Amino acid sequence: MTEEVIDQSPPPPDPDPIQNPNxxxxxxxxxxxxxxxxxxxxxxxxxxxxxxxIKQKLASSATNNRVGSPAISDALSISSDxxxxxxxxxxxxxxSETDPLVVAKPEEVDLVGADVRDLVLFMYVQSYKRLMPxxxxxxxxxxxxxxxxxxxxGYLSALSPIQAYSLRLNIGLIIMETLVRSNSRRFMPSPxxxxxxxxxxxxxxxxxxxxxxxxxxEGEGDExxxxxxxxxxxxxxxxxxxxxxxDVPSLSQATPFFKNSNPAMxxxxxxxxxxxxxxxxxxxxAMENISDRISGKENGPSNASGQxxxxxxxxxxxxxxxxxxxxxxxxxxxxxxxxxxxASDLKGRSVKxxxxxxxxxxxxxxxxxxxxxxxxxxxxxxxxxxxxxxxEHCERVHVIAATKxxxxxxxxxxxxxxxxxxxxxxxxxxxKLQVAPYNTFYSHLEEHMTEVGIVPTINRWNEPFALGAVDxxxxxxHPTGASDKQSESASFVDPNQFTNFLIPNWFAGxxxxxxxxxxxxxxxxxxxxxxxxxxxxxxxxxxxxxxPLEENRKRELTTAFHMHFKDWLYGNHIESPTxxxxxxxGHWILILCFSYGDSNGxxxxxxxLAR
Numbered sequence: 001m002t003e004e005v006i007d008q009s010p011p012p013p014d015p016d017p018i019q020n021p022n023x024x025x026x027x028x029x030x031x032x033x034x035x036x037x038x039x040x041x042x043x044x045x046x047x048x049x050x051x052x053x054i055k056q057k058l059a060s061s062a063t064n065n066r067v068g069s070p071a072i073s074d075a076l077s078i079s080s081d082x083x084x085x086x087x088x089x090x091x092x093x094x095x096s097e098t099d100p101l102v103v104a105k106p107e108e109v110d111l112v113g114a115d116v117r118d119l120v121l122f123m124y125v126q127s128y129k130r131l132m133p134x135x136x137x138x139x140x141x142x143x144x145x146x147x148x149x150x151x152x153x154g155y156l157s158a159l160s161p162i163q164a165y166s167l168r169l170n171i172g173l174i175i176m177e178t179l180v181r182s183n184s185r186r187f188m189p190s191p192x193x194x195x196x197x198x199x200x201x202x203x204x205x206x207x208x209x210x211x212x213x214x215x216x217x218e219g220e221g222d223e224x225x226x227x228x229x230x231x232x233x234x235x236x237x238x239x240x241x242x243x244x245x246x247d248v249p250s251l252s253q254a255t256p257f258f259k260n261s262n263p264a265m266x267x268x269x270x271x272x273x274x275x276x277x278x279x280x281x282x283x284x285x286a287m288e289n290i291s292d293r294i295s296g297k298e299n300g301p302s303n304a305s306g307q308x309x310x311x312x313x314x315x316x317x318x319x320x321x322x323x324x325x326x327x328x329x330x331x332x333x334x335x336x337x338x339x340x341x342x343a344s345d346l347k348g349r350s351v352k353x354x355x356x357x358x359x360x361x362x363x364x365x366x367x368x369x370x371x372x373x374x375x376x377x378x379x380x381x382x383x384x385x386x387x388x389x390x391x392e393h394c395e396r397v398h399v400i401a402a403t404k405x406x407x408x409x410x411x412x413x414x415x416x417x418x419x420x421x422x423x424x425x426x427x428x429x430x431x432k433l434q435v436a437p438y439n440t441f442y443s444h445l446e447e448h449m450t451e452v453g454i455v456p457t458i459n460r461w462n463e464p465f466a467l468g469a470v471d472x473x474x475x476x477x478h479p480t481g482a483s484d485k486q487s488e489s490a491s492f493v494d495p496n497q498f499t500n501f502l503i504p505n506w507f508a509g510x511x512x513x514x515x516x517x518x519x520x521x522x523x524x525x526x527x528x529x530x531x532x533x534x535x536x537x538x539x540x541x542x543x544x545x546x547x548p549l550e551e552n553r554k555r556e557l558t559t560a561f562h563m564h565f566k567d568w569l570y571g572n573h574i575e576s577p578t579x580x581x582x583x584x585x586g587h588w589i590l591i592l593c594f595s596y597g598d599s600n601g602x603x604x605x606x607x608x609l610a611r
């Protein structure tokens with residue numbers, strides 16, 4: 001069993017720029033991780049030449065500098081559905097929690113619209129390419145740890161991490177599990193690498209970004225455009241200041257040219273070139289700091305022997321602890337176990353679950369963003385994600401999520417039980433996906449949903465929205481014509497196969513919340529199956545109560561339940577750790593039989609009773 005890797009840093013303290021007079025600059029990860037859409041008309045080969053006339057067209061149809069989906073559809077020549085998707089995605093990644101688009105009700109989104117400046121920046125970053133996965137810094141050291149060449153080496157190198165992991169399950173070699181786990185980690189860039197890549201992108205494009213926000217003035221040369229304080233604040237969509245959670249609430253307060261502006265008086269616009277030069281200096285300094293950090297980690301202790309260094313490389317996946325104070329809480333490498341985190345562990349934070357296998361993970365908390373990356377053969381329960389969920393490169397994973405929006409990318413044979421306020425977005429190379437209505441609850445669920453703004457009366461789980469089969473924002477090459485194909489959509493789980501998921505009460509001594517049932521109403525077909533299963537359960541309970549049995553017969557019956565139920569679990573590919581957990585609660589076994597019932601709502605243990 002592998003112990004999870006989790007960032008346990010406390011929630012960020014209240015911002016206090018006075019305590020940090022020279023805060024560091026950082027990219028906002030959210031637009032790059034949750035704000036990219038594979039819509040062809042949003043991909044500009046020359047963003048500044050294309051976006052400048054689009055900005056003018058949007059501004060001409062704006063009311064109070066805001067535009068709705070009709071204006072976006074017209075300016076970009078995209079469908080109304082795609083224009084609405086642009087607005088909803090922008091709302092999920094905006095920097096201001098008080099922006100009218102963020103707080104708008106679903107029926108008000110088009111009336112409220114988006115600020116043209118935020119929309120232009122959102123469209124600009126659609127040109128961003130995600131960081132290429134990189135191999136381990138010291139492949140020779142990794143090789144020294146493992147046995148010399150074997151018949152599996154060439155075969156494993158041709159497999160994806162998840163395929164290789166599945167091979168390990170079939171062969172049953174313990175050493176291969178550790179090898180594959182080490183190799184699979186190389187496919188997810190570190191937070192520091194991602195931050196450096198995002199800063200490099202902003203450094204390259206900052207002149208264009210400022211040009212799109214600036215206002216022209218009469219004159220020649222570099223001083224021909226200026227940036228107002230209001231427009232400057234919109235750069236917060238891409239950058240923020242502060243280190244280790246101590247963020248500066250207003251971007252202008254971190255600058256030498258807007259810092260002491262009188263709130264009662266309009267601030268004097270600043271030459272755009274001056275803003276550009278200052279931001280480039282800040283970005284260069286931040287990139288240098290990140291480079292030093294990465295270099296220090298890669299070089300490691302200089303006095304370690306070769307064998308010690310090799311052993312450290314081998315155990316890195318097991319023992320690494322995240323040290324990033326500003327990024328998401330990272331849960332990585334969980335294997336063959338159950339993991340539970342509650343609101344006190346994750347409240348108000350974003351979370352990333354990566355490279356977890358054969359596990360059940362409960363994250364029962366109000367979250368902002370959640371990412372599930374590179375997991376297989378697991379069940380992941382997300383409490384209430386108020387901004388967005390992204391599930392990427394997963395195989396045979398069950399995701400249970402109450403969220404405002406979800407994006408599924410490059411997944412295979414996964415099932416999603418959703419309570420979602422917006423249409424589930426499906427992009428990339430997906431195969432055999434299934435969606436179903438939300439199927440669980442815990443006592444604080446409704447409280448958490450209210451806190452992050454999820455509406456239980458709106459559930460669009462059955463309206464998947466499939467976009468391109470190729471994600472143009474990754475850095476991988478694709479076959480010619482592949483970008484024109486549409487991603488494979490998801491099918492619906494058959495109502496007869498729909499099951500409720502029971503969340504254990506891990507902390508029985510703690511105060512319970514008010515949620516007693518699934519807050520998302522079930523469609524009639526699914527509700528009928530659920531009621532039928534409950535009816536069958538009650539009938540079986542009654543039958544057991546009315547059947548007089550001696551103690552030895554009771555023991556025989558209990559043993560038969562376990563044997564037939566275990567056979568049924570294995571036959572339906574319900575594997576560890578779910579299997580271990582279920583078999584450990586013998587007195588609930590009959591209830592679980594109906595929770596995992598067949599098309600008639602019964603499992604073999606119940607059929608045994610019928611005989």
